Amino acid sequence: MTGAAADLDGPRVRPPVHRWLWYALGGGLPARHRSWVLHDTTTGSWGARHVARSLVQMAIPSALVLAFVPSGWALRLAVVGGGVFLGMIFSLAYMAETTEHRVIKAGYRPGTAVSMRERASIVAQRRESERKRAAAAKRAARYRERTGG
Template sequence: MTEQQGTQPAGERVRPPVHRWLWYALGGSLPARHSTWVLHDTTTRTWGLRHVARSLVQMAIPTAVVLAVVPAGWALRLAVVAGGVFLGLIFSLAYMAETTEQRVIKAGYRPGTAVHARERASIEAQRAESARKRAAAAKRAARYRQRTGGRPG
């Protein structure tokens, strides 16, 4: 991961209050003290779900307007909202990596930081899974040898 161009040490992660998180979810920038949290938000194991949550927050305003203003029955209003949310989520998921990278850049990190952090976490997870599988295979082999008395099968 590249170094941050901002002010926050790597270890301090300050979660934003609700009103700042809402602003962040709508696409706004957070103060520099939250930059480490932004990197965590866009690179943690659940970054995709967090992105979807931010997208749903962004769609809440147009949804409320459609439900309140459109002069039609509730069935049509709900159908319009459902279609809009569906299409909005498709668009949001199509540009998920780019959108999260822009958030990290706004927080003061270099371009590519989030992608590299997610790749590194993925490699570490694969290594841990491989080690777990090797240990499980060794335990099974030991149990098999114990049952068979060390004789070849």
């Protein structure tokens, strides 16, 4: 799957830190990062990447609350913790839609990220089935050797 994205759009160019921060905050990336956006939203760790982007988005309001709310640290930390908790609930609830929107913004057709993740899942399931089938065949062969059958 990762090679397929690179084959479709040329080499995958990772954005520099300042552009990634802009991307994590919801901004678009230049066209040369198009295949990287597809990789970012379809690789095996796409869920963890989404969570990391969400935490970056919540870092700014959290820092502002910690710095400027006129109360004790316990209340500030409780407010930030509650905000991050609720923010993560919403972020996880709309994870597929958010990543799909990023892919559309990069210039791909709607449904591209979902279909690539589904294809990768099918390939992984086939590999796992083959591995289990081979392991079962080995166990059966060992059993036949032990029992003489």
